[in-house]
Amino acid sequence: MTVLDVTDLTVDYPQRGRGTFRAVDRVSFSLVAGRTIALVGESGSGKSTVVRALARLVAPTGGEIRLGGARRTRGAAYRRAVQMVFQDPFASLNPAHTVGHHLRRPLLVNERARRGADVAAKVAELLRSVNLTPADDMADKRPHELSGGQRQRVAIARALAPDPEVLLADEPVSMLDVSIRLEILGLLDRLKEERGLALLYVTHDLATARHFSSEVMVMYRGEIVERGPSDEVILAPRHPYTQLLAAAAPSSGASREQARAARAARLAARARRDAERREVVAGDGCRFRPRCPFAMDACTRRPPEVRVGPGHGSRCWLGADGGGRPWP
Numbered sequence: 036m037t038v039l040d041v042t043d044l045t046v047d048y049p050q051r052g053r054g055t056f057r058a059v060d061r062v063s064f065s066l067v068a069g070r071t072i073a074l075v076g077e078s079g080s081g082k083s084t085v086v087r088a089l090a091r092l093v094a095p096t097g098g099e100i101r102l103g104g105a106r107r108t109r110g111a112a113y114r115r116a117v118q119m120v121f122q123d124p125f126a127s128l129n130p131a132h133t134v135g136h137h138l139r140r141p142l143l144v145n146e147r148a149r150r151g152a153d154v155a156a157k158v159a160e161l162l163r164s165v166n167l168t169p170a171d172d173m174a175d176k177r178p179h180e181l182s183g184g185q186r187q188r189v190a191i192a193r194a195l196a197p198d199p200e201v202l203l204a205d206e207p208v209s210m211l212d213v214s215i216r217l218e219i220l221g222l223l224d225r226l227k228e229e230r231g232l233a234l235l236y237v238t239h240d241l242a243t244a245r246h247f248s249s250e251v252m253v254m255y256r257g258e259i260v261e262r263g264p265s266d267e268v269i270l271a272p273r274h275p276y277t278q279l280l281a282a283a284a285p286s287s288g289a290s291r292e293q294a295r296a297a298r299a300a301r302l303a304a305r306a307r308r309d310a311e312r313r314e315v316v317a318g319d320g321c322r323f324r325p326r327c328p329f330a331m332d333a334c335t336r337r338p339p340e341v342r343v344g345p346g347h348g349s350r351c352w353l354g355a356d357g358g359g360r361p362w363p
């Protein structure tokens with residue numbers, strides 16, 4: 036069941052000097068209950084801006100965000116239903132407040148009618164659901180008494196307090212010790228399953244994107260350039276950018292051959308890059324063109340997103356030439 040529909044989402048930031056910078060350009064996707072979709076791409080590609088727009092932290096320049104089909108997007112119902120886990124567990128909790136306080140607040144806002152005893156029980160239940168036990172001890176602790184992983188568990192519990200339908204997790208483990216990353220991702224995965232959450236997992240790590248999500252969307256300079264079933268996109272990428280990305284991350288399962296091809300592609304592209312970069316930024320062509328080993332004349336026009344396999348789309352003229360049909 037589709038929970039959140041995003042259509043042609045566009046976000047411009049005002050730029051120092053003059054004009055605006057388009058960080059997100061006509062991005063469309065849907066989040067489905069009980070499923071994880073990964074949003075991957077290198078730093079600066081616009082992933083966090085998508086999340087911020089969905090969390091109503093930035094105002095979109097264009098496009099539509101719809102919750103549950105026709106329901107209202109503004110107002111308290113949306114804010115309750117769409118919750119977020121931030122990247123930095125050290126910055127996201129107020130050091131002055133106890134864990135219990137962090138969890139009581141969202142519970143009270145959304146369940147005003149509840150009596151004190153119920154709220155305490157609810158706090159304990161939330162803490163147990165993220166494996167922070169004994170719950171009573173944990174509720175009295177302050178953030179500085181907790182490890183990074185424990186703090187992120189609190190942040191997750193806080194996001195769950197309003198009983199959301201959508202959870203936006205923006206690089207939720209990238210600031211944690213490597214040794215506990217999988218634990219936290221496993222926790223998110225279990226909570227998604229148990230609560231039927233629609234989970235957007237933002238990461239630049241293809242290996243965990245593949246492992247924890249059913250679908251992957253690849254972002255490059257504000258656009259989704261490829262999307263599809265995780266294994267397809269990461270093991271058999273069709274867009275030249277995804278091919279580069281997958282080859283640069285051998286742990287994701289990409290072959291050695293892919294890595295060699297990508298190295299050659301990088302060399303071939305380097306010569307072309309600088310001269311063309313200015314032109315591409317100004318024009319409406321494929322944004323990957325300056326780095327693309329397959330760049331051709333058609334690429335001065337924006338490529339359509341074409342179907343290159345079941346549930347698999349690529350925004351590239353190569354796919355279009357190969358007989359791909361318009362997406363979706």
Ligand code: ADP
Binds near residue numbers: 080081082084
């Ligand atoms: P990602 O999360 O993929 O690293 P972001 O969404 O944070 O990407 O940023 C996308 C682009 O928008 C980057 O080029 C970044 O410099 C720019 N950007 C992000 N936030 C702002 C802002 N508040 N004002 C202006 N530009 C911004």
Ligand code: MG
Binds near residue numbers: 082083
């Ligand atoms: Mg980011």
